[in-house]
Amino acid sequence: MANKKTRWLNTGQQRAWRAYMLGTTQLMAQLDRDLNAEHGLSLPEYEILVRLSEAPELRMRMAELADSLNHSRSRLTHTVARMEIAGLVTRESCGTDRRGVYAFLTEAGVQRLADAAPVHVAGVRRYLVDAMSAEDLEAVGRAFTAVAEVLGDGKAWPLGEEHPRHKTAQR
C-alpha cells in the first residue's frame, strides 16, 4: 500500500462527476419505468431483446450475450429463464459445442420488441438526445467509449493490486 497522496478532484471535475452520477441514475430509472409501465419489460430485458433481434438468425450464445451486456453469466441465466417463461425467448442447446446454449428470440419476443421500441427510443430522445446539443452528445459518446476502453475487455484489475497475472476473479 504505497502511501500516495490522494489527488482529489477539483471543483469542476467534481461537479461534472456528480451531475453525471445523478443524471444517469435518473435517466436509467425513468427509461426503466416507461418500459415497465407500458410494456412490462425491464431495461435489461429490453436490451436482451435488442441484442437478439440484431443477431443473425435471431439467436446468440449465452456467453456472448452476457458479455455484450456486461452481465454475469449467472445473471443472464436467471433473466433469460424468466423471459423464457414469459415466452419472449427460448433456449436450445448448441450442436457444435455441447456445453453451449443458444438463446432464441421468439415470434412473441419480436412482437414485444416492436411494440416497446418506439417508447424506448422516444425516451432516449426526450431525456437524452434532445436535452443536449449535438456536440455534447458526441462528446458523451467519445467520453464513454474511452471509459469502456479503460475498463473494457482490457480487464481492469482491482485498484490496489500490482498486476493481474493469474487473477482468479471474473473478467
Next chain:
Amino acid sequence: MANKKTRWLNTGQQRAWRAYMLGTTQLMAQLDRDLNAEHGLSLPEYEILVRLSEAPELRMRMAELADSLNHSRSRLTHTVARMEIAGLVTRESCGTDRRGVYAFLTEAGVQRLADAAPVHVAGVRRYLVDAMSAEDLEAVGRAFTAVAEVLGDGKAWPLGEEHPRHKTAQR
C-alpha cells in the same frame, strides 16, 4: 394513442447512446467492486456517507437524504438500517417534527469514509476523468445537468401523456 411515426436515432446518436450505456454500466460496476473489495462498502452506501459528511452537524433528514440520492424512501430506510447495524450511522428522531428522523454519521462512519475516499477518487480519476479530455468531461457535466433538468426532481410524467404543461419543472 396518436399514431406518431417513431423518429429513430441516427447512426451517430445510436453509437453515442450505446457507448454511454455500456461505459456507464462498466464504470459503476467497477467503482462498486473497488469499494467493496477494499472497504466493504457498496457505492450507494458510500454515497450516503458522503452526503452526511457534507451536511451541517453530520446529519440529515431521511427524506432529504433520499431525495439527494434519488432513492426511494423505502430503499433508504433499508440501507440505513443495515448501515446502522454496521455502526456507520445512527438514527434519532427529530424534535421539531415528530414524524421526522435524522440520520447521523458516527465516528466510525467518518473514519470509514476517510479510508474509502481515496480509493473511490482514484477510481473516478482513472476510469473517468483521466480517460477523457478536459473538454469532454465538461461536456459530460453539461449534458447530464441537462438530463437531470429534463427529468428533474419533479416526477417526470409517463411517456404517453400529452403534457403537464408546467413541463420544465414543477420544482
Next chain:
DNA sequence: TCAACATCGTTGATTCATCAACTATTCCGA
C-alpha cells in the same frame, strides 16, 4: 492417451431493491 485445466452454463443461498400497505404526525381549509 491421460491428467490438468479452462470454459459454458446452471443452481441455490444471500443480499439488495422495489412495491404496496401501513402508522403517525402535520398541514390546511371550511
Next chain:
DNA sequence: TCGGAATAGTTGATGAATCAACGATGTTGA
C-alpha cells in the same frame, strides 16, 4: 376546531442481482 389531505418514515412480501459452488464438456500438453 374539525376532518381530510399531505408528508415522514417504516414494514414485510416479492422480485431481481450477486456470489460461490457445481456438473458437464472441451482443450492442451506431457
